[in-house]
Amino acid sequence: MDKNALITGASRGIGRAIAIEFARAGYDLTLCCIKNIEALEVLAGDLEDTYKVKCRAYQADVSKPEAVRDLFAKIDPPSVLINNAGISYVGLVTDMSDEDWKNTIDTNLSSVFYMCRAAIPHMLSEFSGKIINVSSVWGESGASMEVAYSASKGGLDAFTRSLAKELAPSGISVNAVACGLIDTDMNSRLSDEELAEVVSDIPADRIGKPAEVASVILSLAESTNYLTGQVIKVDGGWI
Ligand code: NAD
Numbered sequence: 001m002d003k004n005a006l007i008t009g010a011s012r013g014i015g016r017a018i019a020i021e022f023a024r025a026g027y028d029l030t031l032c033c034i035k036n037i038e039a040l041e042v043l044a045g046d047l048e049d050t051y052k053v054k055c056r057a058y059q060a061d062v063s064k065p066e067a068v069r070d071l072f073a074k075i076d077p078p079s080v081l082i083n084n085a086g087i088s089y090v091g092l093v094t095d096m097s098d099e100d101w102k103n104t105i106d107t108n109l110s111s112v113f114y115m116c117r118a119a120i121p122h123m124l125s126e127f128s129g130k131i132i133n134v135s136s137v138w139g140e141s142g143a144s145m146e147v148a149y150s151a152s153k154g155g156l157d158a159f160t161r162s163l164a165k166e167l168a169p170s171g172i173s174v175n176a177v178a179c180g181l182i183d184t185d186m187n188s189r190l191s192d193e194e195l196a197e198v199v200s201d202i203p204a205d206r207i208g209k210p211a212e213v214a215s216v217i218l219s220l221a222e223s224t225n226y227l228t229g230q231v232i233k234v235d236g237g238w239i
Contacts, residue, residue: 001128006030006078008062008115009085011040013184014134017210018082019055021218022045028054030075034061034085052203062111063103068118077122080221083112084134087153088186093147101148108152112159123172130221131167133176134213135231137239140178152179157231164229173228175220180235182208204236224231 005022009096011033019031029047033040040057047055060071062085086108089100112133123129133226138146139153141147157176164174168216181187190198199207216234220227 001126002079002228003027003081004030004076004078005082005120005210006032006115007082008150009034009086010057011036011045013186014179014182014210014213015082016043017214017225018084019043019047021211021214022080022221023051023053023055024078025218025222027080028059028080032054032058032062032064032071032085034059041154046193061074062115063106065110065114068111068114071185072118072133078119079128079141080130080132081119082132082134082217082221083115084137085111086136086144087188088149090145090149090189092145095116096148099233102167105152108149109155109159112156116163120167120172123167124170127171128224128225129167129172131157131163131172131174132220133174134218135160135176135178135235136179137180140231143239150173158232161229168225168228171225173220173223173225175228176231176232177213177216177220178235179213180208180233180238182210184210195205198224202236202238204238206236206238208234 005027007018010031019194037059044055044057061067089104133199138152139152139157142150160176
């Protein structure tokens with residue numbers, strides 16, 4: 001299998017850590033993000049210099065089907081697709097606008113459909129490929145004040161299990177990594193007191209690191225295709 005991975009949402013946080021982990025392992029990379037293309041281009045340049053891999057950066061809003069089509073028209077089709085881009089929404093469901101609901105579902109769930117639909121034909125022709133989705137423990141357990149987010153990730157877990165069954169006969173594996181609390185900007189809204197309260201419930205007694213999630217994702221990318229349809233929690237034993 002080619003070592004050629006596409007990572008969405010790679011400008012910061014978990015996606016950035018995944019990009020570093022895969023470059024270190026010798027993968028050529030296609031990275032995308034929605035806004036901060038400057039940061040992504042700097043990262044791509046650093047990874048090329050440090051690890052001597054090919055690394056291209058693109059600005060693309062993966063919640064939009066036409067943007068995903070445009071992206072795939074420009075790139076080499078990936079052998080490993082990592083659907084990491086995501087947004088959170090915190091608030092009462094009764095306060096949520098139609099637009100906030102749609103944006104959360106489109107970014108966290110529909111984007112994965114658009115990306116997979118575009119990536120699968122090449123994987124089928126190679127009779128190999130890995131699709132790895134970045135989910136959340138809330139997808140299984142649900143979170144108060146994060147109803148849309150939890151619904152999007154629960155949908156993503158079901159999407160993962162179903163697509164795995166559809167693609168297993170074609171040698172393509174589909175798995176998800178369901179993160180617990182990971183130290184990224186997504187959690188910057190939490191005060192130190194709120195963070196300490198959450199951590200007191202986590203058996204590992206600490207917040208997770210983006211690099212820890214990235215190393216699990218690399219292991220999945222390098223494992224047998226017989227490992228498929230799984231949603232693997234990386235949460236310090238929390239949920
Ligand atoms: P982050 O906010 O630090 O980074 C999100 C990335 O997604 C950014 O690069 C951003 O550009 C990209 N992005 C957002 N919307 C996009 C769009 N429409 N098109 C393209 N790119 C888009 O967040 P993070 O914590 O690194 O989260 C990464 C993934 O991990 C998300 O799917 C998130 O739901 C999941 N996750 C995170 C945590 C956590 O505690 N940090 C927990 C569970 C799950």
